[in-house]
Amino acid sequence: MSESNKSNKDILQAPRGMRDFYGTPYQQKSNFFEYARMIASSYGFTGIETPILEHTEIFLKGIGEGTDIIDKEMYNLTTLGGDRLTLKPEGTAPIMRAYIEHGMGALPQPQLFYYESPFFRHDKPQKGRYRQFYQFGLEIMGSRDPLYDALTIEVGYRIIQKTGKKVVVKINSLGTRDIRASYTETLVAFYREHQSKLAEGDQERIDTNPFRILDSKEPETVTVNQSAPTLIESLDKASRDHFTSVTDTLDGLDIPYEINPFLVRGMDYYEHTVFEYVTYDNENQESFALGGGGRYDGLAELIGHTTSIPSVGLGLGADRIIEISDDTFTTNPGDRIPMIVTENSLYVHASQLLQKCTNNKLFMYPLFTKIGKQMSRIEKEGYTRVCIIGEDEATNQQVTYKDLTTGEQRTLSYKELNNLS
RNA sequence: GUGACUAUGGUAUAACGGUUAUUACUCCGGGUUGUGGUUCCGGCAAUGUGGGUUCGAUUCCCGCUAGUCACCCCA
Numbered sequence: 137m138s139e140s141n142k143s144n145k146d147i148l149q150a151p152r153g154m155r156d157f158y159g160t161p162y163q164q165k166s167n168f169f170e171y172a173r174m175i176a177s178s179y180g181f182t183g184i185e186t187p188i189l190e191h192t193e194i195f196l197k198g199i200g201e202g203t204d205i206i207d208k209e210m211y212n213l214t215t216l217g218g219d220r221l222t223l224k225p226e227g228t229a230p231i232m233r234a235y236i237e238h239g240m241g242a243l244p245q246p247q248l249f250y251y252e253s254p255f256f257r258h259d260k261p262q263k264g265r266y267r268q269f270y271q272f273g274l275e276i277m278g279s280r281d282p283l284y285d286a287l288t289i290e291v292g293y294r295i296i297q298k299t300g301k302k303v304v305v306k307i308n309s310l311g312t313r314d315i316r317a318s319y320t321e322t323l324v325a326f327y328r329e330h331q332s333k334l335a336e337g338d339q340e341r342i343d344t345n346p347f348r349i350l351d352s353k354e355p356e357t358v359t360v361n362q363s364a365p366t367l368i369e370s371l372d373k374a375s376r377d378h379f380t381s382v383t384d385t386l387d388g389l390d391i392p393y394e395i396n397p398f399l400v401r402g403m404d405y406y407e408h409t410v411f412e413y414v415t416y417d418n419e420n421q422e423s424f425a426l427g428g429g430g431r432y433d434g435l436a437e438l439i440g441h442t443t444s445i446p447s448v449g450l451g452l453g454a455d456r457i458i459e460i461s462d463d464t465f466t467t468n469p470g471d472r473i474p475m476i477v478t479e480n481s482l483y484v485h486a487s488q489l490l491q492k493c494t495n496n497k498l499f500m501y502p503l504f505t506k507i508g509k510q511m512s513r514i515e516k517e518g519y520t521r522v523c524i525i526g527e528d529e530a531t532n533q534q535v536t537y538k539d540l541t542t543g544e545q546r547t548l549s550y551k552e553l554n555n556l557s
Numbered sequence: 558g559u560g561a562c563u564a565u566g567g568u569a570u571a572a573c574g575g576u577u578a579u580u581a582c583u584c585c586g587g588g589u590u591g592u593g594g595u596u597c598c599g600g601c602a603a604u605g606u607g608g609g610u611u612c613g614a615u616u617c618c619c620g621c622u623a624g625u626c627a628c629c630c631c632a
Contacts, residue, residue, distance in 0.1 A: 152623065152624095205630090255632080257632090259630075259631075260630095261623095261625095262624095263625070263626085264632080428632075453632030456632060478592090479591090506589090508589070508592065508593075511592050511594090522592090522593085543592095543593090
């Protein structure tokens with residue numbers, strides 16, 4: 137029971153790692169999601185939205201205890217009725233819950249979903265890392281065909297391509313849960329044997345997160361890793377065939393990928409294919425994950441369903457993608473036509489015109505003051521033309537149309553206004 | 558979660574520990590009562606927060622809050 141001792145100044149700012157969106161950033165986010173929806177929809181995905189809150193258990197069981205997300209990053213709350221709920225830290229487990237709850241197994245398989253949503257993780261904020269962040273995601277549920285792994289990777293790639301930046305898919309196979317479990321034992325045994333030769337921080341990770349040691353940048357550890365057993369070598373034939381089938385399809389699609397035997401992901405539910413999209417900062421090797429995903433055939437059982445539901449999916453970090461995109465997702469206002477009135481009394485007339493007008497580029501400019509002010513602001517905001525309505529135009533059922541780049545203006549009938557492009 | 562750096566109007570900034578806290582942009586009003594991009598005049602608006610040192614703190618010290626960076630991890 138800690139009493140809040142925040143000052144007025146403190147509460148008049150958004151909570152740590154959370155932001156307000158307005159103006160350009162709002163547009164960019166909205167345009168990004170619109171674009172992503174369009175691409176996903178062109179590959180047959182349909183939308184799904186789940187609640188912001190889920191039963192805490194869904195994430196505990198799905199993502200896995202021992203992961204950072206579960207151990208220290210969840211926003212948990214207890215309702216007045218005593219339910220333990222959690223602000224969703226990722227999108228896959230909730231959608232799987234919805235699939236099971238609504239018996240979607242009875243629908244034609246597989247089901248392809250896209251979603252856009254904020255997610256919440258109580259992490260320490262940095263650039264490109266927020267406590268409330270936004271993802272666009274895809275989930276394909278009800279098929280184990282590796283073609284769907286490739287399809288998921290492709291659609292994500294097509295969306296990210298819009299940024300114009302160089303993007304490479306890092307890909308790996310984790311095999312089945314059994315293979316992964318026995319490999320983990322082999323790996324831990326290997327590291328115990330070489331424990332003294334590992335970098336300090338990495339020694340502690342033998343118990344907490346042995347997979348991460350494979351990815352270490354410490355020179356001592358890198359040396360040890362050269363003789364470490366790899367997961368890909370341990371795969372059974374079925375897993376290997378699955379993986380090859382995915383990479384063959386990517387070859388055919390001309391999607392650049394790198395097989396990275398060290399790639400693991402933050403959630404426990406992945407098996408077989410896992411991947412990440414990485415971008416390179418100005419030719420430097422230092423990179424930034426824009427999104428990632430993988431196959432999660434066992435998730436349904438982890439969260440309490442009686443059978444497995446083979447599935448594959450991904451999440452794209454909207455904040456990061458927009459961040460590197462320059463003006464790709466910025467709206468250009470030049471196209472729209474603001475309509476202004478010279479007298480406030482003409483507002484009613486203008487509104488009636490707007491209702492009748494079929495040219496959807498025309499809009500009521502929401503500034504009712506002297507015409508000079510209106511013109512000045514319209515010009516500053518980047519519009520290239522304007523419609524002016526005064527007493528004369530109103531009487532004659534006309535508008536004055538002005539091109540702001542050339543300064544030319546002429547009088548248009550309503551019909552001509554409708555046909556303006 | 559660990560460590561480092563930072564914090565002045567909406568934005569960007571100035572101020573050896575000492576008058577009324579500087580300047581620019583934005584915004585509002587006016588010169589121009591039906592026409593923008595120039596120019597001129599006027600106006601609104603700030604030392605994140607709580608303590609400490611001092612005759613006196615925007616300035617020095619500490620806690621808090623927030624941001625940035627590295628680690629950790631990840632989207």
